[in-house]
Amino acid sequence: MKQDVAIRQVGLAVKDDPAVRAVFLKGAHARGEQDAYSDVDLYCLVHSEGLTDFLARRISYMESYKPLIFWSEANFVGPQIVGVFEDGLHFDLYTVTAESLKQTEQILVLHDPEGCLANYKAESFPMSDVEITRILSGFTFSLLEFETAYLRGDLLWAHRLGSHLAADLMIVLRHVADPSTAQLGIKRLHHKLSPQQLDELTGALNALGPDALPSGVQKLVDLAVVLIADLTERLSENWNQRFFDFMVKRIYALS
Known part of the structure; x- marks a missing residue:
């Protein structure tokens, strides 16, 4: 699926950035529930001191897959690029630090040479x-x-x-x-x-x-x-x- 290709290509691009400590997925791909219509939620865990410079490089990393026909910035769980590629794929790139990372969902680790996510335990998210x-x-x-x-x-x-x-x-x-x-x-x-x-x-x-x-x-x-x-x-x-x-x-x- 195109999602797998995009994850691989964007993941390869971001993991070599000097600010990046780990790369992982959330959402349907982390839960094993993805299908041909799923969007992608890719997260980069970065050094706090490298955050600002990394944010400036996000678009170029995303376009290592295909050109974007739409993108906007948000800040839901951290700085986020909401992107749509020319093939229609919806791809969200989130940026978090060790301080801002919330253990609220299941993750699928793609790159973690320091073992930053070794103790990650996904919390449930019920309603009271x-x-x-x-x-x-x-x-x-x-x-x-x-x-x-x-x-x-x-x-x-x-x-x-x-x-x-x-x-x-x-x-x-x-x-x-x-x-x-x-x-x-x-x-x-x-x-x-x-x-x-x-x-x-x-x-x-x-x-x-x-x-x-x-x-x-x-x-x-x-x-x-x-x-x-x-x-x-x-x-x-x-x-x-x-x-x-x-x-x-x-x-x-x-x-």
Whole structure:
């Protein structure tokens, strides 16, 4: 795959930089879940004193694979180049130091002559009960907004609210199905759900179009009722079951 070629060529280029101590992958390639559509998350661990000079050389290293047709800078976990090559490959080059490196995901080491990553232990990235409660509380309030939009006949806004509801619910589904990776949210969620859950969720999403409402939201509520019944004891003290039950009845009452 083109991803493998890009990893090899950019990896060879950066590993010879005097500032680079180690090179490794995160994301799908580190987890062994990559496919022909995966992007690349390549990390360079550099000496702090060489950081500034290394950052100036990143584009030339990336273009050791192919010319970039787009790139921008970000700072998510460290200085980052978000790049797209002329073959359409999305390739992110991250730069970290020993001080800024966070052990939040599985890695695949490509180059580590000093053994800098020998003690790296990937931490899980779950969501707390407080975070899940916040998401479900937002879901409940969005049901109120959806009801208003639907009854007003504003089906375009109602459809958009339905999409918001679906996104929140899918994060909670991920939390239940695979707590250790809950912060990944919707990405690759279809691999984590049971066939029945996936069928029910797909059916709800297919019914979120303006002409199908309120059916899709009612199907989402069906899923939410089951989820919350299983989660009740784990939700924080801020959870308002009364408001949720109130909104469930109102959504089911919609024509």
